Each structure stands twice: as C-alpha cells, then as structure tokens.
Amino acid sequence: MKKVSVIIPCYKNANLTKACLESIRLYTHMPCELILIDDFSDDNGETQKVFEEFSSEKDIVVYNSINSGGCSRVWNQGLKLATNDYIMIMNNDMLVSENWLSKLLNTFDTSLNVKVVCPSLISHNKDGAHYVMRSEEGVNLFHKITRTLSIDHANEYMNASMGPCFMFHRELLREIGLFDETFGHGGFEDCDWFDRIIMKGYYLATRKDVWLYHHKYKGIINFSNLLEKQTVDYEYFSLKVKIRAEYLNNISDGEVKEMCKVIKEYKNESI
Numbered sequence: 001m002k003k004v005s006v007i008i009p010c011y012k013n014a015n016l017t018k019a020c021l022e023s024i025r026l027y028t029h030m031p032c033e034l035i036l037i038d039d040f041s042d043d044n045g046e047t048q049k050v051f052e053e054f055s056s057e058k059d060i061v062v063y064n065s066i067n068s069g070g071c072s073r074v075w076n077q078g079l080k081l082a083t084n085d086y087i088m089i090m091n092n093d094m095l096v097s098e099n100w101l102s103k104l105l106n107t108f109d110t111s112l113n114v115k116v117v118c119p120s121l122i123s124h125n126k127d128g129a130h131y132v133m134r135s136e137e138g139v140n141l142f143h144k145i146t147r148t149l150s151i152d153h154a155n156e157y158m159n160a161s162m163g164p165c166f167m168f169h170r171e172l173l174r175e176i177g178l179f180d181e182t183f184g185h186g187g188f189e190d191c192d193w194f195d196r197i198i199m200k201g202y203y204l205a206t207r208k209d210v211w212l213y214h215h216k217y218k219g220i221i222n223f224s225n226l227l228e229k230q231t232v233d234y235e236y237f238s239l240k241v242k243i244r245a246e247y248l249n250n251i252s253d254g255e256v257k258e259m260c261k262v263i264k265e266y267k268n269e270s271i
Contacts, residue, residue: 002086002105004167005033007078009071010092014046016215017092021054027098030105032088033059035078040065072179072189079178082170090165093215095139097146103210104167107157115172115202116194118162122146125216130206139213146211153208161204163190164214175200177253180240182260186233195241199249236260 006024010017017036024034036054041047051062061081065074075089086105100119107117122142123129131149133141176196183189194204243256 001031003031003033003084004086004088004101004105005035005078005082005084006088006090006101007035007037007075007082008090008092009037009039009074009078010041010047010050011039012041012043012047013093014041014043014050017047018050018053020092020094020096021050023095025057027096028101029099030102031059032101033061033082033084035061035063035081037074037078038062038064039074069181070184070189071187072181072183075189076178076181079173085170086167087170088165088167090212091214094165095142095213097143097150097211097213100210100212104207107205107207108169111203111205113201113203114205115197116161116166116168116204117157118160118166118204118206119210119212120149120206120208121162121164121214122211123214123216125214129214129216130208131211142211142213149211150209156208157205158208159203160206161190161194162206163187163194165212166190166204172197180253180257182236182257183233184229186229186231188230188233188237192237192240195244196253199244239263 008017008020021034021036024032034054036051038047038051048064054060055062063077063081065077078089079087086108088101088104104117104119107114120130122131122133122145124133124137131145133145137145176193179189179193183192197204239260240256243259244251
C-alpha cells in the first residue's frame with residue numbers, strides 16, 4: 001500500500017496551523033505520516049501548544065528548528081525525517097478537501113513521466129490562485145465550491161506546478177537532489193527544483209479536481225527587507241537556469257552552484 005509523509009513547516013500563525021491539521025484529520029482517509037517543523041517561531045509558544053495538542057496522535061513527528069534558514073533548509077530537514085516512499089510538502093496556511101491525498105497519489109498511476117503533482121488552489125488573493133473567491137464568500141463556502149469544481153473537472157490535470165503544496169516519490173531525490181539551501185528567505189527554491197526536474201524531460205502536473213484553500217502569505221516570514229531578499233534569490237535562480245541551459249543540463253546541481261559562486265566572486269571583484 002502506498003504511504004505518504006506530509007511535511008508541514010510552520011512559522012507563527014498557530015491558529016492557521018491548527019486549522020490545517022484539523023482539516024487533514026477530517027478529510028484524509030488513508031494512512032499518512034505528518035512531520036511538523038517549527039521554523040523558530042517567536043510567538044510565545046503558541047505554535048508549540050498546537051504541536052503538543054496533536055503530537056500524541058499516531059504517525060505525527062515534531063521537529064523544532066534551532067534557527068530559521070529559509071524553506072530549502074526546513075524542507076530538507078523534513079525529508080530526512082520522512083519514512084514513506086511518497087512525500088508531500090505543504091504550507092501550514094492551507095485547508096484540504098475531501099480525499100485530497102488519495103487523488104493526488106493516484107496521479108502517479110496515470111503517467112510514468114509525471115514526477116510532481118500539485119492540487120489546484122482557491123484563495124481570496126488572486127496572486128497564484130486557480131480560483132479566486134469573492135470577498136463576500138467566506139472560507140466556510142470552500143468545501144461547497146470544491147465539490148462543484150471537482151465534479152466539473154474530474155480526472156483532469158494541467159502541466160503546471162505550485163510551490164505551496166506538491167507531492168513526489170522519494171526516488172526523485174536520488175536523481176534531482178535535495179533543495180538548494182543557498183536560497184534564503186526570498187523564495188525561488190521550489191522554482192529551481194522544478195526547473196531541474198523539467199530539464200530532465202519530466203512533467204509537473206496540477207490536478208483540476210483536487211482543491212486546497214490557501215490563505216496566501218500568512219505562513220511566511222514577514223521580513224522588512226523581503227523585497228531585497230527576493231531580488232537576490234531571483235538573480236541566483238536566473239543564473240542557475242542560464243547555466244543549466246548553456247550546458248544542456250549535462251551538469252550536476254553541485255557544479256552549477258560552484259559556477260554561480262565563481263561568477264558572483266568575479267563580479268564582486270570587478271566592482
């Protein structure tokens with residue numbers, strides 16, 4: 001029987017973490033391992049209280065990070081703790097819907113070339129959402145909307161990926177590698193990992209009949225200089241993409257990172 005390890009990094013917003021875990025408990029009808037990682041939340045112990053509430057349940061692993069090093073580091077920590085063949089990484093500011101996990105898992109039976117599968121997202125924020133709820137539509141209508149959308153788009157998917165929630169088989173890590181921890185809090189670590197997969201000729205699929213609600217940006221760290229960090233990480237990501245393309249992907253990610261380091265040092269010396 002296929003089993004999934006669900007990795008959920010958490011930074012503050014303990015109420016959203018609790019709502020996420022409660023929705024998983026209510027709408028998941030297959031065995032799964034939950035790995036909860038506190039990414040150094042400074043919330044007076046609120047996140048820890050939620051962890052304690054759920055930690056007594058079967059197949060729940062709790063890990064407390066000693067510092068906040070960005071998504072890549074936290075995701076890699078979760079991967080080292082995961083024990084199942086299939087891995088799901090998701091934000092803590094999400095709500096799941098009926099049979100979400102089993103539907104996503106079944107996607108891998110339809111095509112050997114689909115290596116990553118994602119759900120479609122509903123949000124009140126139009127950025128990155130497949131369906132935008134009107135302001136007067138509360139989250140309580142989420143499940144009513146998803147039932148309709150799931151029926152209308154049964155067994156449909158599109159060639160796309162979404163960073164807030166994605167599933168893959170552990171075997172993929174042996175070929176692609178872990179997430180690049182050079183990325184900080186500016187993002188693009190998921191884009192980099194997805195690009196490495198695409199360059200191998202594989203597909204990333206988004207199910208159109210599996211819907212999750214995303215509170216959007218509620219689960220990330222609120223840095224005052226976030227825009228600056230995003231710019232730095234985007235430049236690094238763009239450079240990696242360029243190098244991979246020039247070498248037709250006949251180069252390891254370690255070699256790409258080393259070339260980026262050399263180029264950066266050269267630029268700094270030239271200034």
